[in-house]
Amino acid sequence: MRNISFTCPICGNSDNKYIGFDIKNKPYCRLCCRLSGSKASYKVSNNVDYSLHLDYPLSEKQQEIANQIKSHLIEKHNVLVHAVTGAGKTELIYESFKYYLSKNLKVGFATPRKDVVIDLTPRFKDAFPKCNVVSIYGDHSSVFEGDILVLTTHQLYRYNNYFDLIVLDEIDAFPYKGNKQLETIFRKCIKGNYVLLSATPSSSDIKKIKEDNGVVLQLFERYHKHDLPLPTFIKGNYYSCYLKCLKYLRHFIKENKKVFVFTPTIDIGKSLYSFLSLFIKNGDFVSSKEEERSLIIERFKKGYYSYLVTTSILERGVTIENLQVIVFRADNTIYDCASLIQIAGRAGRKIKSPNGQVIFIGEIYNDEIKKAITEIKKYNEVKNNGKVL
Numbered sequence: 444m445r446n447i448s449f450t451c452p453i454c455g456n457s458d459n460k461y462i463g464f465d466i467k468n469k470p471y472c473r474l475c476c477r478l479s480g481s482k483a484s485y486k487v488s489n490n491v492d493y494s495l496h497l498d499y500p501l502s503e504k505q506q507e508i509a510n511q512i513k514s515h516l517i518e519k520h521n522v523l524v525h526a527v528t529g530a531g532k533t534e535l536i537y538e539s540f541k542y543y544l545s546k547n548l549k550v551g552f553a554t555p556r557k558d559v560v561i562d563l564t565p566r567f568k569d570a571f572p573k574c575n576v577v578s579i580y581g582d583h584s585s586v587f588e589g590d591i592l593v594l595t596t597h598q599l600y601r602y603n604n605y606f607d608l609i610v611l612d613e614i615d616a617f618p619y620k621g622n623k624q625l626e627t628i629f630r631k632c633i634k635g636n637y638v639l640l641s642a643t644p645s646s647s648d649i650k651k652i653k654e655d656n657g658v659v660l661q662l663f664e665r666y667h668k669h670d671l672p673l674p675t676f677i678k679g680n681y682y683s684c685y686l687k688c689l690k691y692l693r694h695f696i697k698e699n700k701k702v703f704v705f706t707p708t709i710d711i712g713k714s715l716y717s718f719l720s721l722f723i724k725n726g727d728f729v730s731s732k733e734e735e736r737s738l739i740i741e742r743f744k745k746g747y748y749s750y751l752v753t754t755s756i757l758e759r760g761v762t763i764e765n766l767q768v769i770v771f772r773a774d775n776t777i778y779d780c781a782s783l784i785q786i787a788g789r790a791g792r793k794i795k796s797p798n799g800q801v802i803f804i805g806e807i808y809n810d811e812i813k814k815a816i817t818e819i820k821k822y823n824e825v826k827n828n829g830k831v832l
């Protein structure tokens with residue numbers, strides 16, 4: 444390792460450990476070697492129609508927060524929106540986007556996960572039918588300019604000092620969470636202000652935004668106004684956890700409900716699925732290693748399966764009607780309070796079936812499980828009694 448002074452122009456890294464040399468002996472950043480590609484140019488759009496179209500009007504609470512976001516941005520404040528799962532976070536920034544677009548300013552919506560980019564792009568196209576909505580992610584990057592850019596956090600390296608308004612969704616999701624490189628890339632893309640969205644912000648996220656000329660807005664009501672499903676903890680020993688999982692799965696399927704069974708690891712998932720599938724046939728197992736995972740999820744949505752055993756890949760971003768949730772080995776150290784809240788938040792999202800059930804199964808009723816249940820209870824109390832945290 445040579446000692447040189449080199450600072451990566453993309454991520455700001457200057458640690459010699461991550462600096463390599465090419466054949467011409469020029470230094471480069473190892474962290475960013477995959478992030479080399481065209482940079483976006485700042486073209487002023489010639490679009491004049493930024494009309495907003497919504498299939499459903501925002502709820503009163505959503506509207507209130509949407510207005511507050513806009514006024515804070517106009518005052519040049521940054522915003523962190525702490526909105527519970529199923530609150531309809533994306534819709535909260537439409538008004539602000541419209542405002543910026545009408546002033547010919549640059550807006551973007553970034554998220555750590557490619558799946559979410561793919562999912563959100565048609566929603567932005569519906570909401571802004573006259574706008575050029577462009578999505579940018581790993582293997583889908585050729586056009587970098589448009590009216591509204593929907594992109595993964597990795598792709599932000601193309602946009603140096605670019606966005607008048609950048610929204611960052613799911614700030615606590617992998618791979619963004621705790622990733623200094625991505626955080627620097629995000630910082631560098633901001634020209635004006637930013638909005639962060641999260642259902643489970645950490646106390647350090649809240650502290651940081653307050654120190655950065657920012658405010659925190661809270662939305663603890665789902666758009667359909669029903670309570671968040673409160674998880675029930677079921678205790679078992681190593682073997683009886685399997686039987687209890689089977690019991691609840693059978694019960695839900697009998698009621699014609701669909702079920703996600705979350706498992707902490709791929710190995711545990713495979714072992715659980717081979718057990719469950721002996722008794723209940725129409726299910727499947729899905730993980731990040733599964734090449735056909737989008738197909739499996741699509742088939743589940745279409746009703747080919749009644750249950751899916753899954754790793755945390757379905758922890759976020761998925762909305763399925765009449766879905767019940769079981770977390771097998773919820774006491775595994777892989778889960779923390781935030782991930783348990785996210786997972787529980789998959790249930791009861793649809794207006795036609797707003798009251799799903801959530802079952803946590805484990806050997807130990809540990810602190811993370813307790814905290815997650817207490818937190819969800821608190822959100823419901825704030826919503827129902829107007830109690831302020």
Ligand SMILES: [Zn+2]
Pocket residue numbers: 451452453454455456472473474475
């Ligand atoms: Zn770098």
